Amino acid sequence: MSTGIQTQEQRATVKQFSCKSCGNALSAIHPRVKQVGCPYCGSLLDARSEEHQILEQLGTPGSHKPFSFIQLGMKARFEGREYYVIARSRWRMNYYEYWSEDGDSGYSKEVWIYDEWLLMDERRTYFYLVEDDDGFWRSDEIIPDSPAMMPEDKQLSFFVKQPLQRVQEFGEATLIYFEGESNYQVAKGEEIEFASYNAGDTYLYEIRKDEDGQMKEVEFFREVAISRRRILEAFEANGAVDQLKETFEKWTFVLQAAGVSFLLMVILAIVAMTGNGREIYRQSVLLSGISEEAPAVMGPIAISEKGLYKLVLQVDMSTVNSDAYVHAWLMDSDKQPVNSVGDNFYWETGYEDGESWTEAQLESSKLFRAEETGSFSASVYASADSEGTVTLILYKGPMMSRYYIIAAVLMAIVAFYANQKRYPY
């Protein structure tokens, strides 16, 4: 009696032959291989006969390029086990996708393309790696304890302890291309029906039919999302992935730097928007005491340093539903205006459709850069039908929020770009 428990038998069988159509070298590592789809010319060849005759044309490989860097023959490590990529099936889905928006919901008709990579380990156990433009999923067959087909209300669950879930997608998928090795009869144009729902992972059933359209088989699967980073790690043994990893790490660094910078810019923008700087002058006058012809003169205002300043005009109206035009000129020691701030100020309230409303404009400001130092003054003109006070304030060293906002937007663009560049596949 043999001692199979002590030694794991490894049979690294490789069948090699040339494509009858294009002459390229083909290989198959599974001893049960029945057919091989040539990835160079798209011919399907009989792998079991000595002649390896051409069975059919499956399509043009150039029209069905993989979504990513993954290729037949690559090695990948998942959960500590080494797998080989031995086949790829491309499917076109015609399906209905659930949508929900603003209280409405329904199913929209969609078309989608995806690949199924078949990965086999040294013990010849398999799993499918599903790939599309959105990412990767590991697909494993499951045996549910409460199998079901999609009912009319489209609420589905395969497990007794899993609440019913809304079917997210259902429809058909057609095999449009195949490359690699298969133990079964590859049938281009083969159709499956499916329905899926989400409950943490994605659960779905697939129905295969025979030539007469009769249901032949129902299989249940669970699909678990795999991140692109994890995919890169799994395939890192392949030389072709080195450059991708380098690119990934470089752009990940850019992404992280841009992300941190973005957050910093947002914080600074918020600080800039809510802070005025250091107050160096403040004076209030009654609105009734000034007019367009007789301005209030304020000062002296000492500006001892060149730099950024913020001139603020605040109007405090004591009468509701009134307005005032107020303008303040900042003047140098020669009484020459160097800057100004002004606006139409108003305070209005009302009652409409059972609700009261208030609108007001009570403050205006202007940033300016002082190029000279010295003693300044201000003249404040007003045209008002309201009682109240006007306050002129000068702050030193305010922050320019708009620059931070622009910088934050730029960083967000850089981060988005870097995230796209991280995955050059």
Add this chain to the structure above:
Amino acid sequence: MFKREFTCPSCGAPLTQTVPGARSLVCTFCGQTSHINADSLKAFGEKKLLIDYGSVFDVGKEGRIGEKSFEVLGCLRFDYDDGFWDEWFVRFSDGEEGWIQEDDGSFVMFMETDEEKGLLPYENAQPGLFVNFSLKWSSVFVTSRSRARVNGGKGELPFRIVPGEKADYAEGIHGGDIISVEYLPSETRIFIGRPIVLTDKALTFATT
């Protein structure tokens, strides 16, 4: 331990029966299938040695499922439209016998049930519907059915097989169990199974 020696009626090679209930022996040397009749062997069908496709199993190997160890006694290979699958006949250390279905890297441990009444006709096993597989196994969700044939065998087998004869099957799910009905020319048998997972240790499986 039960043991009976025979001679292959085709090539004269020595054959050993270790399972008291074995009904067929397949010669390791020439591939002749023989039925056990009292104290003699009678050859049936063409000689056929199963092609070795690199299975982790082989007749005579020992393995383990969870805490139970088993010995591989025989193998049956079935052909169907999409390919073939193997059923390995095993005997556990407690004397219980069962089948491990091997199909493209997936494995299911099947035990035959005593239930043999009211078995579902093949024609009524419509995938996607809930049907009664037997009096005991009612409301089973049918997952597949297919016309199949016995490709050949290996070692000791508990029923009489003839390579090439029909062996249609229907499979379903009931409460997480896999229910399988095999429609052989002489009898219909029903099995209950659960998937098992090959671990990193040779021929050692974990239950799911």
